[in-house]
Amino acid sequence: MSDRLLDVFSKGLNLPASQLSDETSPSNTPTWDSLAAMEMVVLLEDAFDVRLKTSEIMKMRSIGLARNVLRSKGVEDI
């Protein structure tokens, strides 16, 4: 089953979705640098049609935490 969130991170981090999980974070992912973070914000906002506040972006320190933030903003099925 494909995970829409992992697909976005796969694009932003330039890694296959199979290598990503909710534990994936900047500290265990060399390609997750500040530029990738910026691009992923834009990608996430486009993919899930949300507008993220800076405090929400700062909370997204792993894919799992990003999932929590998006769910809290009413994004379903992720």
Next chain:
Amino acid sequence: MIGIIASFTPHLLVAPLLAAAPAGSEVCLADFNQVHQSLLDVESSFEQPPDQLVVCWRIEDVFGPALVDWVVRESDPAGLREDVRQLGLLVGQAAATHAIPVVACTPPTPTFVWLDPLDARSSVRLAVLHGQLVQAFVEGIGQAPVTLVDLAALLQLHGTARAYDSRNDLMYHQPLTRPFAQALGTLLGEALGSLGRPTPKVLAVDADNTLWLGIVGEDGPDGVVIGDSFPGSGYRAFQQGLVYQAAHGALIALVSKNNAADIEEIFARRGGDMALSSEHLAAQRVDWNSKADNLSAIADELGLGVDSFVFIDDNDVELDEVRQRLPHVDLVKVSDEPEEVAEITRRLTAFRFARVSGEDRVRTQMMKGESDRRAAAAGAPSHADFLASLGISVHVFEPGPAHVGRVTQLINKTNQFNLTTVRRDEAAVAALVTSQAHRVYAAEVTDRFGGYGLVAVAVVDCGIDAWEIETLLMSCRVLRRGVEDAILQCIGDDAVTAGASMLRGSYRPTSKNGQVAAFYPDRGFTATGEGLYEVSLPLSVAPEHVAVLRDA
């Protein structure tokens, strides 16, 4: 290789730029907001020397403090105008000395996250200043082979509210929304694509149902529709566009299948209704010959190739004949909707990038050779002159408890100008600050554009005979200003005072710190092992243009 110099993070521009640029183009990016330094030192600002350059900048990024001062305190803008003119000069100089095409953007009207754009106390003054600064920038570029892209106009077209994202500006120095970055990147790519192509020189226009509505042979000179009221107003607008193009160097040629006397009569009798007059016509063929033959004849008469022609006609058969026989002529089909006719000249986008002709002048410049290049470099400020003009002041001090937070932050986030990339937490930094065996150095930098705050850190192990630099790092914001040499000089001086005879340093490569690989050898250190260097004291590296302040 297209080199991009931008005063903000330009990554969102790359994909649309490459999509619109000639196939096979590649892009490399200079460090952001290093516009002056990158222009002065194009070759070392990129991983490989670019053969095309794009310059994108905002006044608020490059001249922020001076601009804020002008907005808040209404200070004299003369200095700011001169600084912007100098920046234009640097852009022109980069194009002339490297003999590469340069595409430079006009700066957009400044915006600030804290300033209501409708606050008339400042918005009116800002509009006036913006005009003056754009003018100063263009004056600075002068006759250099630079293609201008009117970013300011593009922003106006899209609207600031839709073009800017202040959150991304605050967080990432990336002020553009994705849709606007898409539009700007595309425009830049098109500008790069236009460099090899000749600018259209001749607009060849049909007459009936093109310059006016109706057919003069049937409706008579008084029966064709042209003038101030609809639908003639659409055709009159098209004529006005042709008059504008003629005034800006295009040649207008009339190519019509008609009796010459009918056409003459329209120009003679309907002058009050028309914008175009026979004086605007550089050539005309009003006869019953084939239009392809007539276009070729006009090309011969004007001494131009047909590849610089745009042929504008409402008749598909005429257009098709020209398409087949003269495939290099650009074709424009005239619609039967007056509002579309009105916009024909506006949609001739090949003229967008024609104001300063890049390619021709670049070629001339290349042929003129090395002596001219040297002369051009002599006439414009050198990197050393530029640094001297900055009035750089570096305050080197030993940080106290109040600085531990900022020092720790720099130690953990600096990737590029970082010799060893040793990360330390706040407790470790606090311990080092009070350690007898170590000395921590911090540097604050100011120049005439303003202050940069605490931007460099060194950690030194102070042995009896030899001092060893364990950490040396600096924020990218002050690259290539000599700050690193000022701090190194202070370390060397202190080591001499303490009785040491040797200074050691090391370089540990990472994927991001390649720019400092040669830092120690460049300053007279000799290699003693893998990434290990030493130099006998005293050391002398402090650059003349930097004023170094120490604690009393």
